Amino acid sequence: MNSTIRDITLADEGQRRIDWVRRYMPLLNQLEKEFEATKPFKGKKIAVSVHLEAKTAYLCLVLAAGGAEVAVTGSNPLSTQDAVAAALVKAGLTVHAWHGATEEEYKEHLSRTLDIRPDIIIDDGGDLVAMLHSSRQELCDRIIGGCEETTTGVLRLRAREREGKLKFPMIAVNDAYCKHLFDNRYGTGQSVWDGIMRTTNLIIAGKNVVVAGYGWCGKGVAMKARGLGANVIITEVDPIKALEAAMDGFRVMTMLEAAEIGDVFITTTGCTKVIRREHFERMKDGVLLANAGHFDVEICKPDLEALAVEKRMMRHNVEGYVMKDGRVLNLLAQGRLVNLASGDGHPAEIMDMSFALQALSVQYLIENGDKLEPKVYSVPRFIDYRVARMKLQAMGINIDSLTPEQERYLMSY
Incomplete structure (x- = not known):
């Protein structure tokens, strides 16, 4: 699929930015190795609309390493970095985005990203979901589910759910403890x-x-x-x-x-x-x-x-x-x-946690999506805890575990 970007010659600069954040994202490093070995996303198509900068790019590359066909766009016209978009195209992904897009161009980029006919979506703010429920409704039946990154998007999802109009399951990644307690704060x-x-x-x-x-x-x-x-x-x-x-x-x-x-x-x-x-x-x-x-x-x-x-x-x-x-x-x-x-967004070490939640939630949807109703779901607690433990390990921090006696005590009355 052809991409829509500003300038492919910026790819080397974009790759340097991706390489820099990769060094500070140990959770995604670990998941990339796991996904390369197990290919949990093989045969699946994933459409991503998140602020298109280096950390998002690395998430997309991790999904691709797991076997997915990935199409990417930005979730805000002023946060897209053209060099990073070019680097993703050079890496073989489909990208429809450029910095400073007009409202019409932004919507066109969203629609072209959905032309991949995705099985899974990753949204930031709810614009992909909104388009799927309006001008691209023909794609809804094939979507297994999706993940929402931010508070605004979750609010929009819950409003759609209350009205009984949500057409596929969505995981509120923003509401995970390892997201809002760290990313948002x-x-x-x-x-x-x-x-x-x-x-x-x-x-x-x-x-x-x-x-x-x-x-x-x-x-x-x-x-x-x-x-x-x-x-x-x-x-x-x-x-x-x-x-x-x-x-x-x-x-x-x-x-x-x-x-x-x-x-x-x-x-x-x-x-x-x-x-x-x-x-x-x-x-x-x-x-x-x-x-x-x-x-x-x-x-x-x-x-x-x-x-x-x-x-x-x-x-x-x-x-x-x-x-x-x-x-x-x-x-x-x-x-x-x-x-x-006006900046580069959240620090790499913080987005490492948020995007680990995204990647593991996508894996959960692929494995369990056929059992889920078209509702808004929390990130499963075991995923939240896994990300927290991965982060502690990466920081060189050990914590205690309950003894069997302590577990029995806490379960007694």
Whole structure:
């Protein structure tokens, strides 16, 4: 199948990026060796829509090593790295993606990826699933199942399941303990600040940082902000999460209150219009606006456009919206995922765990998919525990085991 990429001559650079992360992903190293020997995916076709950078590329190569025919696209136009896409094509995989794709091109790339007629899908944000339930419904009957990588995608899946419209089983990889406790917290926490600091070249210490949402991603962003010396403010709609944030030592207030004092605003909610007109109208000159949610809807760009009398390119990936009174509100990465659109995404060691979960969940679907109903499933606990033990082993850490007596004690009443 022909690929759709920018420039095949970038392949050598892309391969260097893949080789670099491969050195720091021991779990995928181990699974690659296992899959090469056992070929659990032989004869199967897998369509992948995940942020197309080096770590994702290595996951795809591991699946291919297990015998799968793999077609790949990106899950966000600004996170695709053209050099990595070229390297995958050179390695024999099918790729339909390029950096900066228009909305129409992005949808075309998704559809071409599905032309492989997949048995399994790996989705990030739910766009593949959405297309399969709309313009490509003819492919649903052959799909064994799929895996969803992120919170936004799981929310969309559960909404579809509640309405009785989900046509095949999906595993919520995002909800696995070895995913959200580490990827969402430590991965997002580090990579968001990497993207912001790389893009702005500004100090974080001493600034008022407003984090919208105190889920696992928000916790990670807030924790790293405090470590960088920021004064951290949390906004929430969930009273339990707000209470948790307060007891973790953060200031908690409404976004309307925070708008007047914040220097840096970061959205991590998965919801729409979290920061909007009434907030922009109160903000200080020079604030930074960044989004860490999957879609570019959390910071309301139409409201920014309506309020601005001018828009300036301040730096690469920084757009300055000039208000009538002269204040400039700086939007990073067009309001898209700042850690990927302005950086390289999560650290390799973190994605090693998340993608080990993906690979093992794909294997589980192939072995058990015929027994599963079209519902959203959790990652089986034995997979979560296997990934945790693999990670501990790779880190050189040993832990205790229960003795038979302790097991009997815990099972008694």
